[in-house]
Amino acid sequence: MIISQLLQSAVKANYRSESSQLDSELLLCHVLGVTRSFLKTWPDRPVNSAQLEQYEALVQRRVEGEPVAYLIGTQGFWSLDLTVSAATLIPRPETELLVEVALGLSVPEQASVLDLGTGTGAIALALATERSQWQICAVDVESDAVALAERNRQQHQLDNVTIFASNWFAAIPQQRFDIIVSNPPYIEASDPHLSQGDVRFEPASALVSGSDGLDDLRLLCAQSVAYLSDGGWLLVEHGFEQGAAVRELFVEAGFSLTETHRDLNGLERLTLGRYRVANA
Numbered sequence: 001m002i003i004s005q006l007l008q009s010a011v012k013a014n015y016r017s018e019s020s021q022l023d024s025e026l027l028l029c030h031v032l033g034v035t036r037s038f039l040k041t042w043p044d045r046p047v048n049s050a051q052l053e054q055y056e057a058l059v060q061r062r063v064e065g066e067p068v069a070y071l072i073g074t075q076g077f078w079s080l081d082l083t084v085s086a087a088t089l090i091p092r093p094e095t096e097l098l099v100e101v102a103l104g105l106s107v108p109e110q111a112s113v114l115d116l117g118t119g120t121g122a123i124a125l126a127l128a129t130e131r132s133q134w135q136i137c138a139v140d141v142e143s144d145a146v147a148l149a150e151r152n153r154q155q156h157q158l159d160n161v162t163i164f165a166s167n168w169f170a171a172i173p174q175q176r177f178d179i180i181v182s183n184p185p186y187i188e189a190s191d192p193h194l195s196q197g198d199v200r201f202e203p204a205s206a207l208v209s210g211s212d213g214l215d216d217l218r219l220l221c222a223q224s225v226a227y228l229s230d231g232g233w234l235l236v237e238h239g240f241e242q243g244a245a246v247r248e249l250f251v252e253a254g255f256s257l258t259e260t261h262r263d264l265n266g267l268e269r270l271t272l273g274r275y276r277v278a279n280a
Contacts, residue, residue: 001052003028004043010059023068024059030072031055078126082152087144089206091122094263095183097270098237099126101261105233107178109133114227116168116182116220117141119206121149121161123181128158137177139166168216169223176229183237184216213239214249221249228275235272243268 001009010024017023025036031054032038032047047055058071069075069090075082077091078099084090102113102123111131115124115138124138138161140146150163166172187207210216217236224234234255238246243260250258255273263269 002044002046003039006047006052006055007039010055013059014063017062023062026068026072027058027062028055031058075120077120077122079129080122080125080152080156082120082122082125083148083155084120085144085148087142088119088140088148089183091120094265094269095122095237096126097261097263098181098183098235099123099130101270101272102127102179102181102233102235103130105179107233110135111178112176112229113137113179113181114172114177115139116180117184117206117216118149118163119145119183121152121163123183124149124161124163125152125156125158127181128161129156132160134160136161137172138163139168139172141165141167168219169227172227175227177227177232178229179233179235180220180224180228181235182220184220186213186217186238186242188213212245213242214245217242217246218249221246221253221255225253225255225275228277230277231274233272233274235270237270238268240267240269243271246271 007024007028011020014020014023025039028039029036031051061071062068067090069084070086073083075084075091078096082091111134113127113134113136115136118124118138118140121138124136127134128136138149140149143165146163146165153161153163164171185207189208189211217238220236228234236246247258247260250271250273255275258271258273260268261270
């Protein structure tokens with residue numbers, strides 16, 4: 001078969017996906033080791049039997065709902081190409097808002113930053129690429145996630161990031177950070193979306209946080225104040241219907257200048273606040 005025929009067949013097989021064309025192209029690029037522009041430039045290029053077999057197997061797994069990122073082992077985030085695995089949440093485009101807002105904060109030139117629940121390392125590594133003088137600690141409770149984030153750090157040669165295992169603040173030495181960022185679990189345990197789409201294949205520990213989805217956010221707001229410098233910032237991602245509840249958690253913990261930012265879809269996605277040690 002030739003490239004154009006193979007793509008046409010895959011798109012038809014994967015018709016339930018809203019991104020069937022893109023899915024099919026990304027999978028074929030992975031198999032052939034080429035770019036998407038190559039597929040469009042050489043649609044009549046034949047595919048050998050081994051490549052055909054590998055591609056059809058991947059398409060079938062995609063039809064069954066497995067995320068493309070897991071199938072090809074990579075996901076783009078910010079300016080980075082990150083290795084991903086089923087041990088971690090797949091980095092989402094909306095999480096780039098957290099990076100964008102953090103980069104715009106008023107902090108020392110050599111700021112100290114803590115990324116809690118780093119997963120693939122996406123947030124910490126994106127910040128590190130933009131601010132080489134920042135010193136960034138990134139932690140995760142899952143050892144497989146720590147190993148994956150370290151692999152991504154080494155791949156991108158970012159020496160201003162240190163990655164280690166910690167259950168939130170549990171293993172972090174007592175110190176003060178200028179910025180604490182986190183994309184924690186924030187989905188309700190009973191949310192029906194957990195049994196639909198790509199999230200079926202992602203680790204529940206990275207998604208679910210109690211009956212109302214706020215358990216981890218409560219902990220982060222309450223405990224972060226002991227680790228923030230005077231005037232330091234806490235930034236967290238949350239569900240689009242949780243903005244009011246998260247702002248209340250920030251106020252209860254003693255944060256000021258609390259505000260919520262909306263993502264490109266106009267949904268409340270990120271809340272931040274500034275903490276003054278004098279408030280404690």
